[in-house]
Amino acid sequence: KAGVTQTPRYLIKTRGQQVTLSCSPISGHRSVSWYQQTPGQGLQFLFEYFSETQRNKGNFPGRFSGRQFSNSRSEMNVSTLELGDSALYLCASSTKTTGGYGYTFGSGTRLTVV
Amino acid sequence: QQQVKQSPQSLIVQKGGISIINCAYENTAFDYFPWYQQFPGKGPALLIAIRPDVSEKKEGRFTISFNKSAKQFSLHIMDSQPGDSATYFCAASMKGNTPLVFGKGTRLSVIA
Numbered sequence: 001k002a003g004v005t006q007t008p009r010y011l012i013k014t015r016g017q018q019v020t021l022s023c024s025p026i027s028g029h030r031s032v033s034w035y036q037q038t039p040g041q042g043l044q045f046l047f048e049y050f051s052e053t054q055r056n057k058g059n060f061p062g063r064f065s066g067r068q069f070s071n072s073r074s075e076m077n078v079s080t081l082e083l084g085d086s087a088l089y090l091c092a093s094s095t096k097t098t099g100g101y102g103y104t105f106g107s108g109t110r111l112t113v114v
Numbered sequence: 115q116q117q118v119k120q121s122p123q124s125l126i127v128q129k130g131g132i133s134i135i136n137c138a139y140e141n142t143a144f145d146y147f148p149w150y151q152q153f154p155g156k157g158p159a160l161l162i163a164i165r166p167d168v169s170e171k172k173e174g175r176f177t178i179s180f181n182k183s184a185k186q187f188s189l190h191i192m193d194s195q196p197g198d199s200a201t202y203f204c205a206a207s208m209k210g211n212t213p214l215v216f217g218k219g220t221r222l223s224v225i226a
Contacts, residue, residue, distance in 0.1 A: 045215070
C-alpha cells in the first residue's frame with residue numbers, strides 16, 4: 001500500500017516568488033493536514049482539509065493557502081515568499097472523520113527561500 | 115502559547131539503557147496523546163498512543179505512562195538500541211475536528 005506522497009522533495013525559491021506543494025494521501029484517506037516544521041518552532045499546524053473543505057486553519061498569514069481535490073489530493077500554496085518560510089512542509093493523511101487520530105505523514109518538501 | 119511542553123530537548127543514553135521523555139499539557143480537553151518518531155529525511159511516524167482512561171500502554175519496548183491529575187505523560191524506551199536514535203515528538207488533540215498539537219521534540223542518541 002503506497003504511503004503519503006509529497007512532491008517535490010526539495011525546492012529552492014527566491015524571496016517574493018510563490019510556490020505550490022503537492023500531497024497525495026494514502027488511498028481511501030479523506031483527511032489531509034499540513035504542518036510546517038522548523039528547528040525553532042517544531043511542528044506547527046497550517047490547515048486541514050476533509051472532502052474538499054477546509055476544516056481547520058492554524059495561525060499563519062493569508063499568504064499560506066491550500067485546497068483539496070475530489071480525489072483527496074491536496075496542494076498548498078505560499079505566495080510572496082519570505083526567508084522565514086524556509087522549512088520542511090509535511091502533509092499527513094488520515095481515514096478518521098475527527099482530527100488528529102492516526103495521522104500518516106509523508107516525507108515532506110524541504111523549501112529553501114533565498 | 116505552547117500547549118504541549120516536552121523535555122528534554124536532547125538525550126544521550128547507553129545501549130541497553132532506558133530512555134525517558136516527558137511531556138506536560140494544560141488543556142484538560144485533550145483526549146488523545148500519541149508519540150511520533152522521526153528519522154532524518156523522513157516524516158514523523160506514529161509510534162504509540164494513549165487515551166486518558168488508562169494510565170499505561172505498552173507496545174514492545176515502548177511504554178507510555180499517563181498521569182491525568184498531573185497532566186503529564188511520558189515515553190519510556192526499554193533496552194534502547196542505536197537504531198532508536200531519532201527525534202521523538204509527543205502530541206495531543208481533542209475530540210472533534212481539531213488538529214494534533216506537537217511538543218518541540220527530543221533528539222535521542224543511543225550510543226554503544
